[in-house]
Structure formats: structure tokens, C-alpha cells
Amino acid sequence: MAETVILKVEGMSCQHCKRAVENAVRKIPGILAVEAVPEEKTVKITHDGSSLPAAVKEAITEEGYQVVD
Template sequence: MKKILTVEGMSCHHCVMAVKNALKGLEGVKSVDVSLEEKKVEVEIGGNIGDNKIKGAIEEAGYTVVEIK
């Protein structure tokens, strides 16, 4: 299953890596793709991860989740 998130606060490749590392640390996350230009994060999950857990990991890394699809 794929989730598409709109994330505010990312401004450089360090931010991209911080978001990727935060999400890859969650059990069940298969892949993470971040578009800095579009402020989008695409997460492929294989387990039963709730939106709140994904949002929490990103916000703990210092970024704001605006929308989850």
C-alpha cells in the first residue's frame, strides 16, 4: 500500500535524508521517495502502520505533515 504525504519544512537534501531515515526506522516500511520540489513523500508500506505513526515519525524529525492520502 502506498501513502502520499504533503510535508512542509523540507528545504535541502539533508531534510530529505532526515525524513527518509525517520520513516525507514518504522517496521513495515518498504520504501520512501521524497520530492523536495513538490513537498511530497511517498511511502510504500507492507505492514499495518497507521497514519498517526507515519505522521509522528516525520514530525519527530522536525517537519510538518499537512496532508496524507
């Protein structure tokens, strides 16, 4: 069953940021959809339930952005 989460992400400010975050998260197995919205500082992720939140946060952090809890 698909699950959707919305993460608050600091540091995104443009379309380059949007693409960088989306591409990084899409590489994680189990990700069904991802939509970053720099203006709202959010990333909406739909996954199959097998994706670990830690893997998603790590992928975003590696791109230079900060996931806010």
C-alpha cells in the same frame, strides 16, 4: 498487499531534509519504501498495510517537519 500513500510535508527544502525524513520513516516496521521530494514537498511511502499513519506522521514531525492534511 503493499499500499502506497503520498503525504504533503512542509518544511523540507534540501537534501539534508530529504535524508532526515526518509531515515525517520524507514525505521517504522512495515515500511517497504520511502521517497521524499523536497521540491514538491511530498513524501511517497509504500508499506505492507500494517504501518499506522499516525506513526509515520509522528516520525516526520519529530524530525521538525509538518505533515499537511
